[in-house]
Amino acid sequence: MTLTFVLNGHPCTAEAPAHWTVLDLLRDGLSLTGTKDGCGEGVCGTCTVLADGRPIRACLVLAAHVRGRALVTVEGLETDGRLDPLQTAFAERGAAQCGFCTPGMLLAAKALLTEDPAPTAQEVREALSGNLCRCTGYAKIVEAVLAAAPGRS
Ligand code: FES
Ligand code: FES
Structure with a gap:
């Protein structure tokens, strides 16, 4: 088709x-x-x-x-060669280790921040609850998403 x-x-x-x-x-x-x-x-x-x-x-x-x-x-996710703020925050805060889960995490987080630019940590955890990570323990991922949230800075 x-x-x-x-x-x-x-x-x-x-x-x-x-x-x-x-x-x-x-x-x-x-x-x-x-x-x-x-x-x-x-x-x-x-x-x-x-x-x-x-x-x-x-x-x-x-x-x-x-x-x-x-x-x-x-x-x-990048625009004109510039990383999305989520990608930068993941890189700077150690939210990607092996990186296997990272593309899915980034897109789930992107959908959340588009809908809610200032989520709470709990809301981030809920939005990412269907995305599994074997490496980070999730704390740095949540931290990175909060850091990239446009309504929180
Ligand atoms: S590869 Fe699709 S949910 Fe695991
Ligand atoms: S960084 Fe390795 S699975 Fe998440």
């Missing part, structure tokens, strides 16, 4: 077999490997991307879902 959608701000047309997920489309069809394949069954959140601004688990959603939508992956 042919899919036409917006990918990281640019019009995109891609071919995909009907059984492909969004994760297959991104990684295998478009070679965008920033989106990680952790569990492949909707548990870990590493495959989180935004579809029309909302976080989705790319491993659970069929590629056909992207038709006509605006998709944002971790590759689309």
